[in-house]
Amino acid sequence: MQRTVSARIDLTIEDPARLVFMLAVAGGAPDERLELLANGVALDAADVLELTDAAGSRLHVVEAPAGSLSLSYSATVDGQAAAGSDRPLDLVEYLRPSRYCESDRLGATAVAEFSGLEGHALLDAVSSWVGTRLAYVPGSSGPSDGAVQTLLAREGVCRDYAHLVIALLRSLDVPARLAAVYAPGLDPMDFHAVAEAYVEGAWHVVDATALAPRSTLLRISTGRDAADTAFLSSYGGFVQLDAITVTATADTLPADDIGRLVQLR
Incomplete structure (x- = not known):
């Protein structure tokens, strides 16, 4: 199964703030792109810190200046993506x-x-x-x-x-x-x-x-x-969410057989 997903978030930031995004596919994808525009200027990869938490979730941390900020993310996954954490804990x-x-x-x-x-x-x-x-x-x-x-x-x-x-x-x-x-x-x-x-x-x-x-x-x-799973957390300045767009498609959209167990990958 091939799945294609995307998200775009538009923000207005009154004062500089630390932003933490969680909207990337867990485990990553070969065909994946993340772009951040601050006041119309693309941020370098060095300005975005990627972290992975104990559960395998990917966080993108940005020190955002005052003004407008837009994040665009897209990914295509063929077959199964990474499974969630299976720690004994x-x-x-x-x-x-x-x-x-x-x-x-x-x-x-x-x-x-x-x-x-x-x-x-x-x-x-x-x-x-x-x-x-x-x-x-x-x-x-x-x-x-x-x-x-x-x-x-x-x-x-x-x-x-x-x-x-x-x-x-x-x-x-x-x-x-x-x-x-x-x-x-x-x-x-x-x-x-x-x-x-x-x-x-x-x-x-x-x-x-x-x-x-x-x-x-x-x-x-x-x-x-x-x-633990918010798509956006902000710390510091006031942040206003102006718009959000999410897409998710699959090349096959099967019926859901509620009589069977399904694992999320």
Whole structure:
């Protein structure tokens, strides 16, 4: 399968700021390009620091001057991209409650709804339960809303669905994490967020939104929750997001067989 993705972000920066972008394909791609324009002038590669975190996510750090800044990224991936982190520590770290996945507060709910289930059957049950109890409503959630607030509100966007799935699974002692992805077939097109759960000896995708075929997803970043996977973080001066455009296509857009486990690569 060949997948082609791109992103463009336009910013206005009131005062100099440090910007951290996470929108490059994890593991890289042979056909990949990243360009930054600050006040209409292209930044040299030496002005952009690329880092890789413990989960394998790629970060691009820029000391941005005041004014306008645009970032354009594109990549084409043939076959499978890099898998996510499989450190032994992951099976401990991704069991813990985190900022947006308050698994310690959802234990009673998880046990009441899913007691006795495990493995593939558990993932199917949690995905279906979350998918039927939440309404997908763009703009319905705030930046500080976690899994508990999402369950109370009964609505959210992809990251809210993923946070609730992750919190419920961690409550049942199943390691679970969040992955930010490019998602061919997603409509409307945007960055997408899904959960991954460790069952039957591997990490498998759980997407309670069912908005894109899981087999086409292309990993950007991986973490405990959205706090670890934001496409843009800014430190210092005030930064305004003026525009964002995301594209993701695949040469084959298969139906998603919800009856099988799918690994994100």
